[in-house]
Amino acid sequence: MRENKTLVTSARGSVDLPYAALALEAAEEGAKAIDEHAAEFLQSVTSKGARYDLVTRADKEAERAIIRHLSNRSPSDGILAEETGSREGTSGLRWVIDPIDGTTNFVHGRRDFAVSVGLESRDGIFAGAVVRPAHGDWAAAEGDRVFSSAGHQMSVSSVRVNEALVAVGLCHDATARAFTLRQIVPALVAQVQDWRWVGSAACDLFSVADGSLDGYVGINLSIWDIAAGIALVKAAGGQCETVRAGQIDAFLAGSPEVVAGLKHALINL
Numbered sequence: 001m002r003e004n005k006t007l008v009t010s011a012r013g014s015v016d017l018p019y020a021a022l023a024l025e026a027a028e029e030g031a032k033a034i035d036e037h038a039a040e041f042l043q044s045v046t047s048k049g050a051r052y053d054l055v056t057r058a059d060k061e062a063e064r065a066i067i068r069h070l071s072n073r074s075p076s077d078g079i080l081a082e083e084t085g086s087r088e089g090t091s092g093l094r095w096v097i098d099p100i101d102g103t104t105n106f107v108h109g110r111r112d113f114a115v116s117v118g119l120e121s122r123d124g125i126f127a128g129a130v131v132r133p134a135h136g137d138w139a140a141a142e143g144d145r146v147f148s149s150a151g152h153q154m155s156v157s158s159v160r161v162n163e164a165l166v167a168v169g170l171c172h173d174a175t176a177r178a179f180t181l182r183q184i185v186p187a188l189v190a191q192v193q194d195w196r197w198v199g200s201a202a203c204d205l206f207s208v209a210d211g212s213l214d215g216y217v218g219i220n221l222s223i224w225d226i227a228a229g230i231a232l233v234k235a236a237g238g239q240c241e242t243v244r245a246g247q248i249d250a251f252l253a254g255s256p257e258v259v260a261g262l263k264h265a266l267i268n269l
């Protein structure tokens with residue numbers, strides 16, 4: 001097991017919208033829980049099924065910290081969390097939590113993992129925050145406003161699809177993984193400038209929102225992988241859409257032009 005050092009973000013900048021601020025506070029509570037016990041947590045890696053579907057005590061403790069904070073601050077809201085399931089609320093709002101998105105990266109000492117806290121109403125996801133502890137940065141969004149630790153407005157890129165750098169995310173199902181490698185990736189590579197494999201949907205969507213990636217394709221994702229990221233991408237002027245590609249669901253994110261190009265590349269597989 002490799003040593004993993006995390007940095008907790010501190011400054012919350014000028015997040016002056018209530019749900020974005022609460023999402024960020026909760027995600028930072030998760031990041032603190034990871035940071036306080038990272039070395040100890042790395043002794044507790046177990047698999048949830050497939051050998052690459054990992055969970056650590058860090059995931060569980062971070063999730064506990066996030067839920068505790070949200071339950072104190074907004075007790076009537078529902079909760080959907082990756083490791084512990086769901087709880088009904090009465091407010092019509094539901095927090096969607098991934099305590100560590102990119103656990104395999106975390107376990108291997110790689111920096112691309114994130115705490116992801118999104119918020120949905122009956123109309124869909126409308127707020128959220130992603131904290132990347134090992135990068136020491138964060139972004140939070142509500143409606144059409146997005147805030148970041150970098151202190152400037154985030155915006156999706158404006159390149160054409162053949163100039164786009166696109167990240168692809170694999171799911172845990174072996175059949176879908178094989179289909180992704182044999183069909184999805186070649187179809188994309190033929191259309192975009194180049195592609196990357198980061199291993200965290202939340203980190204990828206953060207990067208789409210700040211324009212350092214132009215697009216993202218995620219396969220058979222769970223809502224907690226992408227809830228906060230959807231809020232960031234939409235607030236940064238981007239678009240998110242799920243399309244059927246062969247026998248799998250492909251979640252697409254990027255500028256409207258890049259999403260249209262990705263959809264065109266995948267829809268006839």
Ligand SMILES: [Mg+2]
Nearest residue numbers: 082098100101
């Ligand atoms: Mg997770």
